[in-house]
Amino acid sequence: MIETPRHEEEHVSEIRSAVRAICARYSEDYWKDLDATHGYPTEFVAELTESGFLGCLIPEEYGGAGLGLPEACAILEEVSRAGGHPGAAHAQMYVMGSVLRHGTAEQKQKYLPKVASGELRLQSFGVTEPTTGTDTTSLKTTARREGDTYVVNGQKVWISRVQHSDLMVLLARTKPIEQRSRKTDGLSAFIVDLRGAEERGLTVKPIDAMINHHSCELFFDDFEIPAENLLGTEHEGFRVVMDGMNAERILIAAECVGDGRYFVDKAVAYANDRVVFGRPIGQNQGVSFPIAKAYAKVEAASLMVDRAAALFAAGKPCGAEANMAKMLAAEASWEAGDTCLQTHGGFGISREYHIERKLRETRLYQIAPISTNLILSYVSEHVLGMPRSF
Amino acid sequence: MKVLVPVKRVIDYNVKVRVKSDGSGVDLNNVKMSMNPFDEIAVEEAIRLKEAGKVEEVIAVSIGVKQAQETLRTALAMGADRAILVVAADDVHQDIEPLAVAKILKGVVEQEQPGLVLCGKQAIDNDMNATGQMLAALLGWSQATFASKVEIEGDKARVTREVDGGLQTIAVAMPAVVTVDLRLNEPRYASLPNIMKAKKKPLDEKTAEDYGVDVSPRLEIVGTTEPAARKAGVMVGSVDELVDKLKNEAGVI
Numbered sequence: 001m002i003e004t005p006r007h008e009e010e011h012v013s014e015i016r017s018a019v020r021a022i023c024a025r026y027s028e029d030y031w032k033d034l035d036a037t038h039g040y041p042t043e044f045v046a047e048l049t050e051s052g053f054l055g056c057l058i059p060e061e062y063g064g065a066g067l068g069l070p071e072a073c074a075i076l077e078e079v080s081r082a083g084g085h086p087g088a089a090h091a092q093m094y095v096m097g098s099v100l101r102h103g104t105a106e107q108k109q110k111y112l113p114k115v116a117s118g119e120l121r122l123q124s125f126g127v128t129e130p131t132t133g134t135d136t137t138s139l140k141t142t143a144r145r146e147g148d149t150y151v152v153n154g155q156k157v158w159i160s161r162v163q164h165s166d167l168m169v170l171l172a173r174t175k176p177i178e179q180r181s182r183k184t185d186g187l188s189a190f191i192v193d194l195r196g197a198e199e200r201g202l203t204v205k206p207i208d209a210m211i212n213h214h215s216c217e218l219f220f221d222d223f224e225i226p227a228e229n230l231l232g233t234e235h236e237g238f239r240v241v242m243d244g245m246n247a248e249r250i251l252i253a254a255e256c257v258g259d260g261r262y263f264v265d266k267a268v269a270y271a272n273d274r275v276v277f278g279r280p281i282g283q284n285q286g287v288s289f290p291i292a293k294a295y296a297k298v299e300a301a302s303l304m305v306d307r308a309a310a311l312f313a314a315g316k317p318c319g320a321e322a323n324m325a326k327m328l329a330a331e332a333s334w335e336a337g338d339t340c341l342q343t344h345g346g347f348g349i350s351r352e353y354h355i356e357r358k359l360r361e362t363r364l365y366q367i368a369p370i371s372t373n374l375i376l377s378y379v380s381e382h383v384l385g386m387p388r389s390f
Numbered sequence: 391m392k393v394l395v396p397v398k399r400v401i402d403y404n405v406k407v408r409v410k411s412d413g414s415g416v417d418l419n420n421v422k423m424s425m426n427p428f429d430e431i432a433v434e435e436a437i438r439l440k441e442a443g444k445v446e447e448v449i450a451v452s453i454g455v456k457q458a459q460e461t462l463r464t465a466l467a468m469g470a471d472r473a474i475l476v477v478a479a480d481d482v483h484q485d486i487e488p489l490a491v492a493k494i495l496k497g498v499v500e501q502e503q504p505g506l507v508l509c510g511k512q513a514i515d516n517d518m519n520a521t522g523q524m525l526a527a528l529l530g531w532s533q534a535t536f537a538s539k540v541e542i543e544g545d546k547a548r549v550t551r552e553v554d555g556g557l558q559t560i561a562v563a564m565p566a567v568v569t570v571d572l573r574l575n576e577p578r579y580a581s582l583p584n585i586m587k588a589k590k591k592p593l594d595e596k597t598a599e600d601y602g603v604d605v606s607p608r609l610e611i612v613g614t615t616e617p618a619a620r621k622a623g624v625m626v627g628s629v630d631e632l633v634d635k636l637k638n639e640a641g642v643i
Binding site: 001003004005010011013014015017018021022050051052053055056065067269275278 | 402404405406420421422424459460463464467579580581582583585586588589622
């Protein structure tokens with residue numbers, strides 16, 4: 001393992017060691033078998049929860065560790081660096097942010113301690129729809145107020161971990177699109193209890209996908225939500241969902257850095273060990289240079305992740321950094337993965353070597369939770385002051 | 391009863407070690423350092439004894455560079471109550487030899503008056519396997535090495551030892567020094583709340599001079615070399631060829 005000297009607080013390196021120790025109990029074969037069977041890492045997630053790591057961002061008064069994004073990033077980076085797929089559990093860390101920032105005192109008291117303990121799994125975000133992905137403000141799923149309930153009708157897609165969640169934060173239209181005063185007006189966020197929801201008008205259809213990400217299509221048919229489950233102000237739900245997005249991007253960037261380091265570690269080890277024509281293949285610069293280049297890019301991305309996480313933790317604006325960190329890290333991990341696979345030659349595509357699985361997993365992050373073009377668009381417009389493109 | 395657990399900061403067991411170009415030792419720049427795995431087992435055993443009500447306090451001690459305080463934080467996060475750091479070197483490449491470590495530990499024991507010292511049987515960096523034995527000799531205490539089971543019964547410790555021929559169980563009078571082997575237990579990892587709590591636990595800093603111990607080396611490292619590289623394998627064409635090679639080249643059948 002290549003250890004980068006990092007200037008982080010002692011407890012962060014302590015966190016890294018502890019997460020590595022947990023991950024060491026779940027071999028890469030564990031993840032390979034889950035991938036093959038579309039299984040969910042129930043035991044791993046339970047252990048990560050019980051040992052307090054998924055409650056990292058929850059304030060101490062609600063039973064969490066009350067730590068910030070740098071610590072959370074370290075946790076997820078180490079999971080992906082160890083060969084795991086933190087995407088199975090990362091949302092338990094940050095979906096609760098919407099409740100924390102916008103929930104009423106009662107909602108926070110009702111949900112957060114149980115999310116911290118793992119008794120309630122709040123790891124689904126119901127936003128994307130088949131016809132509205134990035135243009136969230138045009139979403140069509142409606143929630144109609146009827147007495148003490150909201151009645152939901154519509155469809156969502158790419159909603160991950162629904163089958164492994166007790167609660168979901170849902171974004172739906174509460175005001176017809178023609179009546180909205182501005183683009184973001186008229187959407188509301190809700191805490192949806194998923195337990196038994198399939199008997200109450202929710203249909204969940206898993207999507208067979210390139211990676212084992214447990215993503216589903218959701219169909220709401222007169223699905224009722226108690227009015228008390230409204231999260232934040234009615235019609236102002238866009239903000240409830242959006243202001244957690246920077247945290248999500250930074251955390252996912254940290255996962256990509258972990259993937260990148262995983263690939264570099266593996267590539268270096270193989271390049272040193274594999275002997276062809278009587279010498280290790282790493283002696284050939286055609287093999288070593290791409291690895292060195294990939295390493296440099298992962299390190300650069302890691303610095304941007306650290307900067308974004310530090311800004312977020314300090315409560316400063318970090319939209320540009322969060323976006324750029326996600327883009328740079330996802331590209332760096334992909335390049336490192338591609339290089340790692342190439343270094344391994346034919347063995348690289350053998351599932352036994354885990355590289356192809358990790359490569360598929362890290363590829364997702366150039367698309368989700370926001371695609372690279374949207375990041376470039378954001379940077380062009382908001383950072384560099386060029387004209388808006390859409 | 392107090393238990394003292396000496397812990398050493400060593401190169402992480404996952405790190406592929408690199409020998410320094412001048413052959414004076416292993417390169418420790420920018421490599422991950424961790425608690426010696428045998429010491430982790432000793433910390434775990436001490437915590438279990440505390441959980442079982444056999445001891446009241448677990449004190450971790452580390453001797454070496456200042457950075458060893460990270461190792462002590464790990465012990466505190468696992469569940470040790472407090473820690474003592476004895477700074478005895480400035481350079482991470484300077485290893486304190488077992489006799490000097492044992493002498494400093496003797497000083498710590500005299501101050502803290504533990505009833506038991508639990509330590510790893512050896513550190514995975516230099517594999518000396520000497521400190522525990524030396525400490526017992528310096529203190530005039532009983533010693534039980536290579537423990538795979540430790541039971542405290544009144545003023546005696548029953549220790550099962552892993553010896554070449556199998557297992558040997560001995561009873562030693564307390565106070566005692568017990569060095570632990572791999573199969574004694576499986577150490578816990580620190581939970582996040584415990585990592586945070588450990589930050590508030592006391593960690594005293596001392597120096598080798600505080601114990602009047604001269605840590606200058608008595609041993610000279612003559613050379614350090616990497617193990618010979620494994621030769622590339624060959625593909626055999628048939629079972630007959632394999633048998634032939636095993637018989638005539640390897641001479642194993």
